[in-house]
Amino acid sequence: ASALFTRLTTVPVPASEYLDTATPDTVSLWYAVSAVDATGNESARSAALRVFLHGAGIAEWNIAIPFPNPSRTGGPVTLPIGVPAAGPYDATVEIQDAAGQHVRTLRIANATPGPYALAWDGRNDTGHATVAGVYRAWLRAGDRRQLARFVRLP
16 A cells, blocks of 8 residues: 555654645645654554645536537437536536426536536436426535526427
8 A cells, every 4th residue: 555655755844734846747646644753663644635736727616508508308418517626526416497397316426626527318317308498407516506507409
């Protein structure tokens, strides 16, 4: 397991924080912390923590206009979603019909920050095809709630 981690400093860090200025060009890194005493004895590592380095400038969850729009009832719809670097990384999208009735819940789990494309196959929670009309996609992540509308044609 120690091969998965690289020691970042060979000298003690007396402060309670450390700025890693040599991060590689990647989306995320994992960090674990250990302590070393004056004689070189190293403690066990802390639990690993994943840190996201960039989220394509996305500050909070958002949903854009689904496409194609309008779309055909027999085809899928893509819901463009932005996932922020600061998390949370789980969300739901509730599809509703024009009357506000629940049609389908789509779940997003452990999303990587940045642009995210969620596909809806046009079916309801029981697997039946939906009809033509105006639909709403409600994105919910943490305390964030945002709406996108789109049209389905026969």
